[in-house]
Amino acid sequence: MKKYMSYxxxxxxxxxxMTAFLTYPLFAKFMDYSNIENREKADFPILSxxxxxxxxxxxxxxxxxxxxxxDALIQSNREFVFYGFxxxxxxxxxxxxxxxxxxxxxxPDYKKINLxxxxxxxxxxxxxxxxxxxxxxxxxxxxxxxxPNKASIYGESFLPDxxxxxxxxxxxxxxxxYIRQNTDVPIVFPENELLEIAGSYPEYSLYFHLDTxxxxxxxxxxxxxxxxxxxxxxPEINEIVLEDVNSPLFVWNGYDLANMMGMTGKxxxxxxxxxxxxxxxxxxxxxxxxxxxxxxxTFCQTTSDAEDKRKVMFIRDSFGSAMLPFMASEFSNIYSPxxxxxxxxxxxxxxxxxxxxxxxxxxxxxxxxE
Numbered sequence: 001m002k003k004y005m006s007y008x009x010x011x012x013x014x015x016x017x018m019t020a021f022l023t024y025p026l027f028a029k030f031m032d033y034s035n036i037e038n039r040e041k042a043d044f045p046i047l048s049x050x051x052x053x054x055x056x057x058x059x060x061x062x063x064x065x066x067x068x069x070x071d072a073l074i075q076s077n078r079e080f081v082f083y084g085f086x087x088x089x090x091x092x093x094x095x096x097x098x099x100x101x102x103x104x105x106x107x108p109d110y111k112k113i114n115l116x117x118x119x120x121x122x123x124x125x126x127x128x129x130x131x132x133x134x135x136x137x138x139x140x141x142x143x144x145x146x147x148p149n150k151a152s153i154y155g156e157s158f159l160p161d162x163x164x165x166x167x168x169x170x171x172x173x174x175x176x177x178y179i180r181q182n183t184d185v186p187i188v189f190p191e192n193e194l195l196e197i198a199g200s201y202p203e204y205s206l207y208f209h210l211d212t213x214x215x216x217x218x219x220x221x222x223x224x225x226x227x228x229x230x231x232x233x234x235p236e237i238n239e240i241v242l243e244d245v246n247s248p249l250f251v252w253n254g255y256d257l258a259n260m261m262g263m264t265g266k267x268x269x270x271x272x273x274x275x276x277x278x279x280x281x282x283x284x285x286x287x288x289x290x291x292x293x294x295x296x297x298t299f300c301q302t303t304s305d306a307e308d309k310r311k312v313m314f315i316r317d318s319f320g321s322a323m324l325p326f327m328a329s330e331f332s333n334i335y336s337p338x339x340x341x342x343x344x345x346x347x348x349x350x351x352x353x354x355x356x357x358x359x360x361x362x363x364x365x366x367x368x369x370e
Contacts, residue, residue, distance in 0.1 A: 219322025
């Protein structure tokens with residue numbers, strides 16, 4: 001009897017397998033997703049005398065990639081794991097409370113377990129001081145701004161309970177304290193201020209729920225703290241007008257954490273704001289876009305009728321993109337390259353700024369001007 005049952009299972013599997021192959025062309029256009037795993041699929045391997053020993057591995061990789069309904073099954077698993085268990089099928093993303101998503105890469109920062117060594121701190125200090133000296137010789141002010149990670153502001157409220165802080169000081173807090181105690185380089189890290197705002201105004205979100213970045217309200221608050229260093233005061237939160245909009249920071253990219261989970265087009269509702277803080281200045285954008293910074297790997301330049309005529313070079317990462325609209329209303333001329341763009345002394349001389357602001361997010365590595 002067991003023998004016949006084994007044959008029956010083999011027969012059923014063979015029928016299902018062949019049915020999948022035969023029916024796939026009819027349904028592929030409805031079920032096949034465009035490179036759903038975000039990787040190059042294996043090409044059909046050509047057997048040769050050089051690869052015959054490992055050929056079966058290459059053939060297996062190719063065969064697995066062309067299996068009927070593969071993409072549909074992968075996507076179904078992603079949605080089943082998320083909607084059924086409130087978990088992420090991607091190790092890069094942590095599903096928190098109330099639909100908040102967090103970037104797993106930032107957890108060592110949140111747990112405060114990845115401190116700098118004394119040697120690393122001293123190396124950063126020396127480079128920042130060398131930068132400051134270089135800029136001061138040219139009559140340029142130099143300021144460092146660090147945007148807090150999303151988890152640093154909302155982790156205690158929305159991360160799962162099994163994730164908790166283990167240390168007393170984060171590496172960024174450690175770096176900021178060291179630079180302030182051992183140099184006169186201005187460094188702004190508005191973690192405490194944003195924590196206070198988030199606690200005082202729980203009806204608002206400073207960061208996207210489905211993305212690693214802060215939204216325009218977070219960008220406004222960060223800009224407010226930065227501009228204090230330059231003797232410019234922006235209105236308080238209770239003095240501005242906020243209009244809810246459901247729009248990502250980078251329209252072309254959507255929400256990055258949702259994308260990492262493979263939930264692009266499935267998770268689309270998030271929190272962002274249009275902000276009116278009383279500025280009526282006219283800003284002209286010139287660079288990669290005509291209305292705002294979008295391609296954060298390049299640069300943009302803004303001019304406005306702001307009273308402050310100091311020319312600013314705002315070296316930034318993607319977090320700086322949510323700050324630019326507010327900075328552009330306060331300074332008449334801003335040149336803003338992405339920090340991944342190679343800068344040299346010739347560029348500095350051509351722009352001839354009065355102020356250089358170097359912004360980077362807490363999770364990033366500090367990249368100083370060489």
